[in-house]
Amino acid sequence: MSLIVVGSVAYDGVETPHGKVDRMLGGAATYIALAAGYFTKVGIVAVVGDDFAQEDLDLLAGRGFDLSGLERVPGGKTFFWAGKYSPDMNDRETLRTDLNVFADFNPKLPEAYRSEPYLFLGNIQPELQRHVRSQMAQVRLTGGDTMNYWIMDFRPQLLATLKEWDFLLINDSEARQLSGEYNLRRAASAILEMGPHTLIIKRGEYGAILCRRDRHFIAPGYLLDRVFDPTGAGDCFAGGFIGYLAGRGVSANHDGIDFAELRRAVIYGSVMGSFCCESFGVDRFRTLTREEIEARYREFQACTEF
Amino acid sequence: MSLIVVGSVAYDGVETPHGKVDRMLGGAATYIALAAGYFTKVGIVAVVGDDFAQEDLDLLAGRGFDLSGLERVPGGKTFFWAGKYSPDMNDRETLRTDLNVFADFNPKLPEAYRSEPYLFLGNIQPELQRHVRSQMAQVRLTGGDTMNYWIMDFRPQLLATLKEWDFLLINDSEARQLSGEYNLRRAASAILEMGPHTLIIKRGEYGAILCRRDRHFIAPGYLLDRVFDPTGAGDCFAGGFIGYLAGRGVSANHDGIDFAELRRAVIYGSVMGSFCCESFGVDRFRTLTREEIEARYREFQACTEF
Numbered sequence: 074m075s076l077i078v079v080g081s082v083a084y085d086g087v088e089t090p091h092g093k094v095d096r097m098l099g100g101a102a103t104y105i106a107l108a109a110g111y112f113t114k115v116g117i118v119a120v121v122g123d124d125f126a127q128e129d130l131d132l133l134a135g136r137g138f139d140l141s142g143l144e145r146v147p148g149g150k151t152f153f154w155a156g157k158y159s160p161d162m163n164d165r166e167t168l169r170t171d172l173n174v175f176a177d178f179n180p181k182l183p184e185a186y187r188s189e190p191y192l193f194l195g196n197i198q199p200e201l202q203r204h205v206r207s208q209m210a211q212v213r214l215t216g217g218d219t220m221n222y223w224i225m226d227f228r229p230q231l232l233a234t235l236k237e238w239d240f241l242l243i244n245d246s247e248a249r250q251l252s253g254e255y256n257l258r259r260a261a262s263a264i265l266e267m268g269p270h271t272l273i274i275k276r277g278e279y280g281a282i283l284c285r286r287d288r289h290f291i292a293p294g295y296l297l298d299r300v301f302d303p304t305g306a307g308d309c310f311a312g313g314f315i316g317y318l319a320g321r322g323v324s325a326n327h328d329g330i331d332f333a334e335l336r337r338a339v340i341y342g343s344v345m346g347s348f349c350c351e352s353f354g355v356d357r358f359r360t361l362t363r364e365e366i367e368a369r370y371r372e373f374q375a376c377t378e379f
Numbered sequence: 380m381s382l383i384v385v386g387s388v389a390y391d392g393v394e395t396p397h398g399k400v401d402r403m404l405g406g407a408a409t410y411i412a413l414a415a416g417y418f419t420k421v422g423i424v425a426v427v428g429d430d431f432a433q434e435d436l437d438l439l440a441g442r443g444f445d446l447s448g449l450e451r452v453p454g455g456k457t458f459f460w461a462g463k464y465s466p467d468m469n470d471r472e473t474l475r476t477d478l479n480v481f482a483d484f485n486p487k488l489p490e491a492y493r494s495e496p497y498l499f500l501g502n503i504q505p506e507l508q509r510h511v512r513s514q515m516a517q518v519r520l521t522g523g524d525t526m527n528y529w530i531m532d533f534r535p536q537l538l539a540t541l542k543e544w545d546f547l548l549i550n551d552s553e554a555r556q557l558s559g560e561y562n563l564r565r566a567a568s569a570i571l572e573m574g575p576h577t578l579i580i581k582r583g584e585y586g587a588i589l590c591r592r593d594r595h596f597i598a599p600g601y602l603l604d605r606v607f608d609p610t611g612a613g614d615c616f617a618g619g620f621i622g623y624l625a626g627r628g629v630s631a632n633h634d635g636i637d638f639a640e641l642r643r644a645v646i647y648g649s650v651m652g653s654f655c656c657e658s659f660g661v662d663r664f665r666t667l668t669r670e671e672i673e674a675r676y677r678e679f680q681a682c683t684e685f
Contacts, residue, residue, distance in 0.1 A: 161561050255467050258604040279585040280599055291682050293586055293599040298564040336685040376597050377683065379642040 075114045076319040077186050078105045078312075079205055079217075080195020081175055082119040082143065085354060086155030089162060089302045097354040098129045100152065101195040101218070104305035107358045108312025108345040109193075110136045111366055112320035116189065118142035118180045118205070122149035122173060132355075141183045149174035162300050163277070182208050191319040193311065196220045199227050199234040206237055213324045216240035216269065218311060224250045236268035239325050242311050244275045257282060261289070270329040273314065273339060275307050283339050285329055290336045295347040295373055302353045306346040313345030314338045344369045381420045382625040383492050384411045384618075385511055385523075386501020387481055388425040388449065391660060392461030395468060395608045403660040404435045406458065407501040407524070410611035413664045414618025414651040415499075416442045417672055418626035422495065424448035424486045424511070428455035428479060438661070447489040455480035468606050469583070488514050497625040499617065502526045505533050505540040512543055519630045522546035522575065524617060530556045542574035545631050548617050550581045563588060567595070576635040579620065579645060581613050589645050591635055596642045601653040601679055608659045612652040619651030620644045650675045 085099030102119045109115050116139035123145060134140060152175035155168040180201055187208055194202040194217030206215055216238050223231050224247060231251075235241060241264065249255055252263035257274060261284035264272050272284040280294040317338045323330055344366055351357045391405030408425045415421050422445035429451060440446060458481035461474040486507055493514055500508040500523030512521055522544050529537050530553060537557075541547060547570065555561055558569035563580060567590035570578050578590040586600040623644040629636055650672055657663045 256604060256606070258602050276585070279582070282602065289602065289682060290685070291599040291602060292685070293597040296564050296588065296595065296597060298562060300562070333685075340685055374685070376595060379596070379598070379639075379646055379680070 075189060076109055076191040076193065076315060077116045077118060077142075077182075077189050077209070078102050078109065078193050078195065079118040079180050079202070080105060080197060081152055081178075082117070082121050082125070083152035083154055083175070085304060086153070086169070087302055087304050087353065088157040089353075090158070090160050091299075091301050092353065094353050096153075098132065099154065099305065099354055101305075101308045101311075103133070103355060104308035104349065105193060105195060105312040105315075106133070106138055107136065107355055108309040108349070109316025109319065110138065110312075111345075111361075111363055112313070112316035112341070113191070115139070115316075116142055116183075116186050118182060118186070120144040120146060120149075120174050120178045122151040123147055125151050132359075139183075139186070142181065142186060144181060146174045151175075156304070158303070162303055180205050187211075190214070191315060193217055193315045194238075195308070195311075196223075199223050199231040203230075203234040203237065206234070214239050214315075214318060214330070216242060216271070216315065218242055218308075219247065219251075221247060221250055232267060238269045239330065240271035240273060241269045242273040242275065242314065244277070244307060248272070248274045258284075258289070262286075270325065271335065273342075275310055277303075277307075280343060281310065281339055283335055285332065285335075288332065290332070290339060292336075292339050292343055293377060295343055295369070296376070297347055297350055300350045303350050304354060306349045309349040310342035310346035312342075314342035316345075317341040340370060340373055341366070344373060381495060382415055382497040382499065382621060383422045383424060383448075383488075383495050383515070384408050384415065384499050384501065385424040385486050385508070386411060386503060387458055387484075388423070388427050388431070389458035389460055389481070391610060392459070392475070393608055393610050393659065394463040395659075396464070396466050397605075397607050398659065400659050402459075404438065405460065405611065405660055407611075407614045407617075409439070409661060410614035410655065411499060411501060411618040411621075412439070412444055413442065413661055414615040414655070415622025415625065416444065416618075417651075417667075417669055418619070418622035418647070419497070421445070421622075422448055422489075422492050424488060424492070426450040426452060426455075426480050426484045428457040429453055431457050438665075445489075445492070448487065448492055450487060452480045457481075462610070464609070468609055486511050493517075496520070497621060499523055499621045500544075501614070501617075502529075505529050505537040509536075509540040509543065512540070520545050520621075520624060520636070522548060522577070522621065524548055525553065525557075527553060527556055538573060544575045545636065546577035546579060547575045548579040548581065548620065550583070550613060554578075554580045564590075564595070568592075576631065577641065579648075581616055583609075583613075586649060587616065587645055589641055591638070591641075594638065596638070596645060598642075598645050598649055599683060601649055601675070602682070603653055603656055606656045609656050610660060612655045615655040616648035616652035618648075620648035622651075623647040646676060646679055647672070650679060
């Protein structure tokens with residue numbers, strides 16, 4: 074095992090112009106782990122209720138994930154989120170958020186996880202993220218995600234947490250909120266003063282930007298000819314990104330992470346995000362192969378080289 | 380001389396978060412010609428009033444542009460547009476549009492222009508675009524721009540015009556409107572059935588997509604650390620694109636235009652659009668050098684290679 078993923082495992086109800094599913098496996102940790110699992114071994118830290126279905130457990134276990142950190146709360150209900158996308162799928166309306174057992178999520182790191190080298194902290198309360206990080210003394214690369222709520226209402230805690238991360242992976246609006254700068258280059262400069270030596274700004278269908286103090290890399294988004302359901306695409310980007318780095322055994326040195334590897338990690342992130350959009354929920358990952366991933370990586374290269 | 384540019388020469392009033400200018404040189408043909416002029420000789424077809432200032436004429440003449448197609452209407456007033464940008468500069472509100480002499484613009488092609496090989500038709504009534512095209516029997520490459528108004532209210536005329544073009548260069552919302560498809564790959568497929576063998580879809584700060592039936596190229600936008608005034612950036616993209624192709628003497632064969640040259644033309648388009656945003660109106664082009672253009676092209680390459 075190699076990468077520890079902390080975050081939500083949930084059920085989602087999703088409606089897009091292409092259809093509607095009332096309840097299906099979702100959650101950030103689920104998507105991150107499924108995407109990363111093509112590149113590296115994964116251990117999950119999350120919480121579910123006893124309504125969590127055996128078939129969903131089987132899907133995760135079938136990928137070889139270590140589920141000893143997946144806590145099951147007797148009598149509890151799994152986090153449920155429901156949303157509806159706009160016709161162009163660039164906006165979505167949240168119809169329901171039942172935190173259930175996720176409201177009191179206090180990540181418990183199994184002893185065996187503590188010596189693992191890679192850690193991705195999904196979007197949870199920053200102090201919980203920090204507590205997990207503090208238990209992993211030998212970690213080689215730590216990074217994660219956050220969201221507007223923590224940026225606005227838990228800023229001191231978030232800033233203390235970020236100081237110990239190698240990379241932060243957030244979307245453009247979060248980068249603007251965290252930095253107070255609209256321009257993304259200025260936003261990146263401000264955020265890189267907060268601790269992480271590497272920042273990845275996700276821009277949805279428009280791709281992503283990778284920033285370090287001394288250089289940056291701009292990746293356009295892969296052009297799909299049909300977006301079926303964008304739920305989880307950003308988390309799959311994260312999974313592809315950290316999964317690739319973990320699979321390659323990459324470490325940070327005084328310059329940060331090798332930039333050529335980082336660039337490739339961003340493209341693998343985009344590739345995994347693009348696959349995610351091709352079916353409802355996690356469905357695309359039921360059949361996706363590593364060969365398809367490599368083929369899309371090469372296609373990405375062919376469509377962007379000049 | 381080599382490239383004929385047809386379109387508006389105007390005065391603009393612009394307010395951005397960085398300042399306000401009540402009246403300055405603007406217009407699509409102005410921006411296209413200024414950007415293209417770094418790569419090729421340019422002849423302009425446009426109309427102004429007798430309020431058009433000598434210093435603005437001098438700027439254009441100083442670039443070596445052929446102005447024999449720049450009609451001056453005695454007693455007429457030059458097209459005036461005023462707009463105000465939102466704080467993030469992704470939206471703008473039109474405060475005033477006085478078409479003035481542009482309302483009756485009927486492009487008159489000087490005899491000497493008719494044998495030129497490159498033609499860019501800026502956004503004017505499609506039948507006028509078609510009429511200009513019909514007078515250039517030896518043209519090697521023809522393309523242009525259009526807008527929502529012609530797409531909605533002059534569709535048959537626009538479709539007849541497009542049939543004779545090699546390339547169409549529009550923004551993403553226009554591509555969606557013209558094709559009736561939201562997804563840009565599907566929109567591109569539909570538009571490529573209308574006549575042009577090459578389609579360039581501009582996506583503002585997010586870059587551009589180049590589409591042919593058999594392949595496509597995705598270019599991200601250059602990341603500026605300050606956008607001073609985005610007015611004219613799309614037209615400068617067009618000028619860089621067609622200017623580069625004209626300067627290289629590129630022709631279309633049965634496969635369309637050489638794809639490697641097209642990709643480079645798109646990057647030069649992005650480069651010219653990025654410079655445009657660095658100052659108010661056309662100001663950046665008063666000092667910009669070809670060396671700066673080449674340096675930014677190389678920087679673009681360094682920031683996107685993986």
